[in-house]
Amino acid sequence: MKLRLISTGIIMTILLSFSCSEDEIQINPTEGLTKIAEGVAVNANTKVEVWTDEEQLFVGYNRLYAKLTDATTGETINESLVQFMPMMSMVSGMNHSAPVDNPGSEQAVNSLFIGGVNFIMPSGPDVGSWKLKVKVRNQIKNVEDFAELDMSVTTPEKTRMQSFTTEAGMKYFVSYFFPNKPKVGVNDIEVMIHTKQSMDAFPGVTDFTIGMEPEMPSMDHGSPNNVSPTHTANGHYAGKVNFTMTGEWRIHLNLSKGELGKAMYFDLDID
Amino acid sequence: MKKISSLFLLVLSFTLVKAQDSLQTLLLSEVIIHSVQTESDTLQNFYRANQSANTEDILSRMNGVYLIRRSAYGQEPVIRGMSGGQINVTIDGMRMFSACTDKMDPVTIYVEPQNLQSIDASLGTNGTSMGSTIGGSLNLRLAEPSFQKNKIKGSAGAGYQSISNGTNYYTDINFSQANSAYRASLIYRQNQNYKDGNGQIVDYSQFEKTNFSFAGKWRMNKDTLKANFLIDEGRNIGFPALPMDVGKARATMYSLSFSRHTNAGWLTNFDAKVYANEVYHQMDDSQREVLMHMDMPGWSTTYGAYAEAKIKRLNNHTLQVRSDLYHNQLLAEMVMYPGDGSSMYMQTWPDSYRTVAGVYVADDIRLPGRVKMNINARLDAANTTIKEGFGKDQLEVFYPTFSSSTQKLIKSFNATARKPLFNNFVVTLHGGYGERLPTNAELYGFYLFNRQDIHDYLGNPHLNIEKSLTSDFGIEFFNSWLELNGTLFYQYNPDYILAYVDAQLDAMTPGASGVKVYENISHAQFWGLELAALVAPMKYIQLISNFKGTRAETFAGDPLPFIPAFKNVSTLRFKKNVFSTQLEWEGALSQNHVSSSFGEQKTPAYSIFNFRSGYQLPTEKGKWSINVGVENIGNRYYREHLDWGGIPRPGRNYYCSVDYRF
Ligand SMILES: [Cu+2]
Numbered sequence: 009m010k011l012r013l014i015s016t017g018i019i020m021t022i023l024l025s026f027s028c029s030e031d032e033i034q035i036n037p038t039e040g041l042t043k044i045a046e047g048v049a050v051n052a053n054t055k056v057e058v059w060t061d062e063e064q065l066f067v068g069y070n071r072l073y074a075k076l077t078d079a080t081t082g083e084t085i086n087e088s089l090v091q092f093m094p095m096m097s098m099v100s101g102m103n104h105s106a107p108v109d110n111p112g113s114e115q116a117v118n119s120l121f122i123g124g125v126n127f128i129m130p131s132g133p134d135v136g137s138w139k140l141k142v143k144v145r146n147q148i149k150n151v152e153d154f155a156e157l158d159m160s161v162t163t164p165e166k167t168r169m170q171s172f173t174t175e176a177g178m179k180y181f182v183s184y185f186f187p188n189k190p191k192v193g194v195n196d197i198e199v200m201i202h203t204k205q206s207m208d209a210f211p212g213v214t215d216f217t218i219g220m221e222p223e224m225p226s227m228d229h230g231s232p233n234n235v236s237p238t239h240t241a242n243g244h245y246a247g248k249v250n251f252t253m254t255g256e257w258r259i260h261l262n263l264s265k266g267e268l269g270k271a272m273y274f275d276l277d278i279d
Numbered sequence: 280m281k282k283i284s285s286l287f288l289l290v291l292s293f294t295l296v297k298a299q300d301s302l303q304t305l306l307l308s309e310v311i312i313h314s315v316q317t318e319s320d321t322l323q324n325f326y327r328a329n330q331s332a333n334t335e336d337i338l339s340r341m342n343g344v345y346l347i348r349r350s351a352y353g354q355e356p357v358i359r360g361m362s363g364g365q366i367n368v369t370i371d372g373m374r375m376f377s378a379c380t381d382k383m384d385p386v387t388i389y390v391e392p393q394n395l396q397s398i399d400a401s402l403g404t405n406g407t408s409m410g411s412t413i414g415g416s417l418n419l420r421l422a423e424p425s426f427q428k429n430k431i432k433g434s435a436g437a438g439y440q441s442i443s444n445g446t447n448y449y450t451d452i453n454f455s456q457a458n459s460a461y462r463a464s465l466i467y468r469q470n471q472n473y474k475d476g477n478g479q480i481v482d483y484s485q486f487e488k489t490n491f492s493f494a495g496k497w498r499m500n501k502d503t504l505k506a507n508f509l510i511d512e513g514r515n516i517g518f519p520a521l522p523m524d525v526g527k528a529r530a531t532m533y534s535l536s537f538s539r540h541t542n543a544g545w546l547t548n549f550d551a552k553v554y555a556n557e558v559y560h561q562m563d564d565s566q567r568e569v570l571m572h573m574d575m576p577g578w579s580t581t582y583g584a585y586a587e588a589k590i591k592r593l594n595n596h597t598l599q600v601r602s603d604l605y606h607n608q609l610l611a612e613m614v615m616y617p618g619d620g621s622s623m624y625m626q627t628w629p630d631s632y633r634t635v636a637g638v639y640v641a642d643d644i645r646l647p648g649r650v651k652m653n654i655n656a657r658l659d660a661a662n663t664t665i666k667e668g669f670g671k672d673q674l675e676v677f678y679p680t681f682s683s684s685t686q687k688l689i690k691s692f693n694a695t696a697r698k699p700l701f702n703n704f705v706v707t708l709h710g711g712y713g714e715r716l717p718t719n720a721e722l723y724g725f726y727l728f729n730r731q732d733i734h735d736y737l738g739n740p741h742l743n744i745e746k747s748l749t750s751d752f753g754i755e756f757f758n759s760w761l762e763l764n765g766t767l768f769y770q771y772n773p774d775y776i777l778a779y780v781d782a783q784l785d786a787m788t789p790g791a792s793g794v795k796v797y798e799n800i801s802h803a804q805f806w807g808l809e810l811a812a813l814v815a816p817m818k819y820i821q822l823i824s825n826f827k828g829t830r831a832e833t834f835a836g837d838p839l840p841f842i843p844a845f846k847n848v849s850t851l852r853f854k855k856n857v858f859s860t861q862l863e864w865e866g867a868l869s870q871n872h873v874s875s876s877f878g879e880q881k882t883p884a885y886s887i888f889n890f891r892s893g894y895q896l897p898t899e900k901g902k903w904s905i906n907v908g909v910e911n912i913g914n915r916y917y918r919e920h921l922d923w924g925g926i927p928r929p930g931r932n933y934y935c936s937v938d939y940r941f
């Protein structure tokens with residue numbers, strides 16, 4: 009076992025030393041990601057691929073990675089405007105969007121434009137269908153166009169997004185997200201709170217106070233030294249959550265904003 | 280090198296009967312108990328003659344040595360109130376470490392009386408020849424193949440114990456040729472739940488084990504090469520004082536050693552050894568009724584080597600030099616199975632390793648006025664590393680910035696002077712300083728449940744080394760029929776490692792009431808005494824008695840936990856020709872100086888009697904021996920203070936054994 013680890017280490021080192029040129033590390037940018045859909049923004053002559061962290065999209069906050077290539081040459085495009093515009097056509101005939109984070113810059117990071125969407129409903133024959141428009145700009149021709157992609161959004165086994173409506177009629181969407189796959193130890197966590205202004209506008213809410221407490225329900229214990237999320241930008245709240253063993257954990261959140269208070273929890277598996 | 284030998288008494292009975300003038304020599308030098316093959320008439324042999332006796336029975340009768348008992352088997356040695364990482368237990372000079380987070384497997388269990396040659400004990404800081412220590416050391420020497428006239432020698436025997444319906448069988452065989460000799464031994468023990476003095480069955484007190492050893496020895500002129508292999512496998516070992524039992528525990532040891540005994544040049548003795556040992560410990564609660572079952576396997580692997588040399592006497596100095604190295608790797612896991620839902624995993628001893636290299640120098644000096652001095656010093660360089668990954672990530676929850684490797688230098692220094700006074704007295708003075716590393720459990724342990732105080736224990740990677748200043752004052756008296764020996768000791772331990780409740784932390788184990796974290800406290804102090812007497816008024820009769828006691832407190836005057844009560848064992852022995860008989864009285868004072876924060880309860884005094892007898896029947900080719908006896912004759916319901924969980928000791932036990940030696 010140890011020997012195998014060592015030899016794997018040696019092989020890895022050899023491989024790395026072969027594959028690394030001096031000034032750039034060519035790790036496949038979509039390594040470990042799943043391609044959800046691809047399409048072409050015709051007028052911008054740009055092929056758009058959308059990737060995500062997990063096997064499929066789910067109700068909750070999904071990080072989206074757009075990879076752009078020249079539709080003719082296949083060359084990677086590293087500079088472009090990228091905007092995600094999710095839209096759901098409900099069976100009922102209503103249309104609505106969802107909370108969105110667009111890439112913060114027109115420069116790709118390691119060939120990817122990173123944003124996110126909090127899909128607030130699943131897709132399905134009884135519910136409706138999601139489309140994601142990805143708006144891009146051809147820098148040379150200075151032409152903007154979008155690719156329209158079909159998204160299939162599943163209901164996850166364990167809830168990852170919850171919404172509630174206040175007495176005043178304000179609707180809030182709460183979701184969470186781990187920048188790195190959660191593990192036993194100290195983890196960065198982000199909690200996102202969005203509200204519904206209109207069918208097309210789901211802005212982040214910046215003035216909640218969040219109390220956070222992880223718990224292991226089967227053993228009735230928690231973990232120490234957690235850092236409750238505080239607001240960073242656009243309705244994102246960043247904190248630290250600690251897991252002391254693998255298994256099923258529950259993250260309790262206590263949201264408050266002025267008079268408003270709301271308690272909820274999310275269950276998740278740590279392995 | 281002079282050790283304060285705890286076995287002194289056991290040997291005395293042998294010495295005194297044998298020759299008067301050798302008595303003094305023995306008193307003044309290191310004590311060695313002879314192996315079975317020499318068939319010397321030692322008390323240890325007498326204990327061993329009771330074939331159901333185990334190494335623990337011998338340890339418990341040694342001066343300054345006590346045992347923490349959590350079950351009928353696998354008791355943990357304590358020297359003057361110190362245990363675990365505070366003392367040093369070696370087997371044939373080899374370092375070996377338990378794989379159980381609950382201390383179920385002290386390494387002393389791997390040596391059975393049948394393959395034990397002798398036990399060297401040193402008390403206090405003075406036992407550093409095999410490694411740094413503050414509390415003392417035990418070195419269990421394994422029996423070696425011997426060169427004999429008879430090509431094949433050996434023995435076989437069986438024993439029975441009524442209290443646990445226990446049986447044990449053993450055999451050993453020695454095969455010798457001109458320049459090579461081999462020895463093998465095999466021991467099997469099986470015990471069911473025993474009954475206490477009230478006739479109640481003590482649940483989960485059963486155990487079963489097999490121990491096999493094989494050794495080869497080859498000689499060429501002054502050189503000897505030895506190879507040793509030992510495997511010990513325990514199965515279904517119950518721990519009544521703990522919430523878990525052992526499904527299976529296996530230890531293997533390998534060693535290869537070389538020695539040269541020469542008078543040429545400046546060397547007299549040279550010994551070197553390389554060794555490896557491995558312990559696998561599988562602890563579970565599958566036989567218990569619990570809400571949630573768990574498995575707790577552990578692994579401990581050690582590699583090491585040492586070389587030591589005795590240097591020819593120069594003027595009044597005799598030097599001994601030793602250098603050693605070991606590398607130990609530890610991992611213990613815990614998997615919990617809730618009724619429904621996925622299992623939960625953590626590392627109770629995160630994957631970690633420790634490498635220690637040391638040098639030891641001792642000088643025996645003869646001074647005018649028949650004063651003998653021993654000065655010794657040791658320096659160890661130690662690296663301890665917790666591996667990157669799961670175990671370290673876990674601990675970062677508590678210590679976000681701790682560094683995964685620590686390096687320490689461990690120093691110790693001792694000086695002992697012995698002076699004969701008048702014609703019948705010897706006075707000994709010892710002063711020493713010692714240091715010890717925190718154990719990996721104390722550094723990195725993760726939610727280790729302690730049944731005694733119902734707390735989860737958490738390691739502290741920022742722990743400092745624990746130190747000790749030791750002083751001993753001993754006085755011995757002897758004449759033709761009486762031996763008296765008394766030692767007073769005092770130890771002052773700065774940076775003593777002790778666990779305290781951290782009220783901020785939540786317990787993990789269901790039912791635990793909180794979390795304790797190890798800390799270095801300002802200091803703790805230990806004091807106590809050991810008294811021994813041997814009376815041999817007639818050739819056939821001996822009375823030996825030893826009394827030992829320790830007190831210990833923190834700097835604040837709080838009693839330290841797991842400090843034994845004052846205890847006496849006295850033996851009156853009659854031996855004539857082929858018949859021997861022995862009456863033992865064993866008793867302890869009550870222990871009321873207890874640490875309630877460690878869940879200790881007061882322990883009442885007790886007093887029990889044992890009776891043993893032996894009969895030997897020589898035949899043409901060999902010798903039969905039959906032993907019968909009764910332990911705890913009065914069927915008293917009692918426990919000793921270091922017995923965990925208030926679990927009582929066995930009630931009246933009849934035993935018998937028969938063996939044949941050829
Ligand atoms: Cu748990």
Ligand SMILES: [Cu+2]
Pocket residue numbers: 379380381382383384524525560561562
């Ligand atoms: Cu164990």
